[in-house]
Amino acid sequence: MTTPHDTPPAQLRPAGVSVTAAGLSVRYPGAEHAAPDGVSFSIGVGEVVLVLGPSGSGKSTLTLTLNGLIPHAIPADVVGSVRIGGRDAAGATVAELSTDVAMVFQDPDAQIVTSTVLDEVAFGPENLALPVDEVLARAEASLRRVGLWERRDDNPDRLSGGGRQRLAIASALAMGSGLVVLDEPTANLDPRGIDDVAAALADVVAVGDRSIVMVEHNLDAIIELVTRVIALDANGRLVADGPTDDVLRGRAAELSGLGVWLPVSTLAALRLRSAGYAIDPLPLTAAELRAALESAPRPGADQARPHVTRTDAPGPAPYDAKISPPEPIIRVRDLSVRRGRTPVLHDIDLDVHAGEFLAVVGPNGAGKTTLVQAIAGVVPPPRGRVFVDGVDPARADVAALTARIGFVFQNPEHQFITNTVFDELAQGLRLRGTGEAEIQARVADMLERFGLTGREASHPFLLSGGQKRRLSVGTALIAGAPVLALDEPTFGQDRARADELLGILAGLNAQGTTVIVVTHDMQLVTEYATHTAVVAEGRLLAHAPTAEVFADGELLRSAGLRRPPLASALADLPTHPELSGIVRMADLPGALPADSGHVRGEEARTRPGSTEGVAR
């Protein structure tokens, strides 16, 4: 991507744009309070700014005010001012501002309006009524910048998730604006896609002609690009604003206490510090953590050695082989599945034992969803190939199937079939002819457990994102199935919500439920999963205890996966053999200071079914 052609023509070299917000508050109609609330900051030309904050703190709202979508397209009360390059954002239209501010959103599919890659990038400049030559010049320069020029005639649908997100970035660049605003651009991508997007952004930053404002939860991928960090608290007030080093290294403990997400390496270092390791300054990347540990002395030889408990093999809570029956609860033999005419899965053999916490990982489009859907009978598998607790999903009726396996769809809205939260939970019980009194009792219990008491008459669609997710898990659980399968339960959720949900799952698993999770989050896998199944191109590449899978570099590479940050920082650490090879945060010595109710790994297991931190 660094051939001489890549030099953009002069007109694509906007000088960066500066942004000044003064006392900015945004309040949606009917909202109780503003978020963001009274925020002031200024961003200079060429800066790369990361906006942090817990869910609902108003990060997305802030990005939408920068290009005038609020209040012009989305009604909201705006107090205070935003000036873009000296121009008042409220006084200009979205279209006028679009030459200064370009946006990239979370969902790549919701940003594509045309049917070829080239048309898509040209769409913005065409709207500006530029001459055709100029449109094509800009389109070419932007596509080359993100490495998609060779694919200009393809249908965007044929790009991978990461490719489509790079296309969205190219479309933003083609607007020629000096400020690019990105709202969670790497959510829902597989590790390779995240790397692609990070590389494209790094290229833009390297040229240095634009300012960038970015909201992102996946800090490990992009933290090296960021020059400034702005953090909001849960109420939408500004709590930190400064250079990356000052904020992330200097105030990491404070931010962690707020529930703001930090790079995994920084969190790990905080924990190690509390155990007596002298790590200063705090690392932001896996490489920095490793370097810091290599030069750090072992915590005081005179003091007691830090107590490192290690769960030897297979990951978190090893199920007891003596107790678990030798017969697997799920048995898959020689399973091939077609979707339409395309063969999607080939000859899968898989045994899952009762009590396992199985993670299914692999690149986008590998067939993970299809595999768990076939196991749960969502796509009917061929007969005689799958057995769940002794039943063949291809033959079983709905009541028998839901009594054995609960399935949670990626998008909870897809699976809601009734008009109230109560009916939604009662559905599985009514199906099996449970008595009304028992239904009342069990639904009330489930509502209590998932923090939904008082919402039983609400329409499921009116719940918040996190509440919808919990309800969908509740509906899968209520029939008491011994197996629970979830498709990307952290999709579209922020990290705090994801942790809360995983706490619930870990608790259920500790009580004996077999849990199967499809996910792209490798740190999550190493934290929670006892076993990992790797799927690539419709084949099962591996199914083994999680630690073994992540120890096999060759396997990870061939499946396009990455080792999670902690594992790569701590692999083969001669200076600290007691830390070497640790992959889970919970196995590190020490504790996170003022961890604001986030449930992680080991802690969750000791509090089965914990739902603290659940917003009512």
Added chain:
Amino acid sequence: MLLTCAAIGVATGLVGAVAGWLTPVVIIATAGVAYGLVLGSHVLAGIIAQELLRMPFVALLTHLIAALVASAFNPAWAPRFLGTALLFGLIQEGVAALTRYRAWGAWRFFVSAAIIGIIIAVVVGFVVPLEQLAPWARVLYIALSILGPIAWTAVGLGIGAALRRAGVARVPR
């Protein structure tokens, strides 16, 4: 707002495409008598759009997009799709305009449904050899032509109401 109409249009356009495929079957099975029932399904686009958005021109716009989408699937019926879209859209807009876009009671939708039904009865009467049918079949035909749009209007209102309950309707900009 435009794209919200588009979304409704695409979804109802798919229904329209299905209706297009069903048409020959229905005509064969009932000699065209029940054609009004099928054609009536085309009212959906405008009804849902108006019930949800309650603004001028949404019915017409949604109809147009539904027609374009349905035509893409079922080119043979393209003129029918475009024609019914314009006709039904204009009638629905017209009835709404008469109340100055203020009255959105259910009666208003049924008035436009009845007008549409009568027009369907007349137009389709040209295609089907009505004069050769038995008298009972003719009565049934006219009844179904008018009932078709009314029944589909009720369905559309039901969907609109369900969507409102699910919190989908947005305050217009």
Added chain:
Amino acid sequence: MTAATPVRARGNDPDDVRHLDRAPRERFLYALNPLAKIAAPVPAMLALLAVRDLQTPTAFLVLAYAVIFVGARLSARMLAVLLLAVPASLIVIGIAFSLWTDASRISHDVVVLQIGSWTLYGEALEVGFATALRLGAILTLALVGGLTTTGADLTRSMIQQLRVPYRVGYTALAAFRFVPRFGYELEVIRAAHRVRGASHGRGPIAVVRRRMGYVVPLLAGAIRHAERVALSMDSRAFGAYPRRTERYRIPFRARDVVFIALFWSATAAIFLTLRPWA
């Protein structure tokens, strides 16, 4: 009525080249403006509504088939539809209508078939097939344009020639992209309802209720998606100016006028020769 589009690009217009490789040129129908292909058969279709004989619809059926076979490149599937499915359904519709015809209103001169007390008269058959041919002719005339036009090109020509506001036109273009997504979502929703046991029994009423159950999540998801797409389009200056640069030109040329004129003349000729009103 020639190209009224303002020309922005000078010299070797790159769009025209692209237009060429998008539409295969070897058959003439692809080189025509979509609006011309719609306008040409419309008078015939309207007039056909009123005829009751056998010859006129047959003539138009032949005309439509001729134009399609000469002017379009047909896939195997389309060939099967035109050569097998259409004739078969014409026969079935024809027979069905004959059976439905009220025997007391037609002449009883010719008896084709007699089963017990029930008789199929020749004129009933004639009425039935006239209806079938009429429907068939109207449909195949529509296929002349329908088979050789993409929705996107139709939309573009509506913007360029009919002056449909480009905001509406491009909204429709964006909407085409929703179709596969909705299809996929519908599949997921159906699977979800099935495994959650949402079926309300059998029979047509249960089917309708089940469909209604899909509609709300589908439309709710669709509308949310549409709102996000709208934000993305707005932030790329969509609708900023009264005009936008048009890289694909769908011109309305002399050949389009010729095509319409020829088709209309043929229509008039058929009617004048066969005199169906006589």
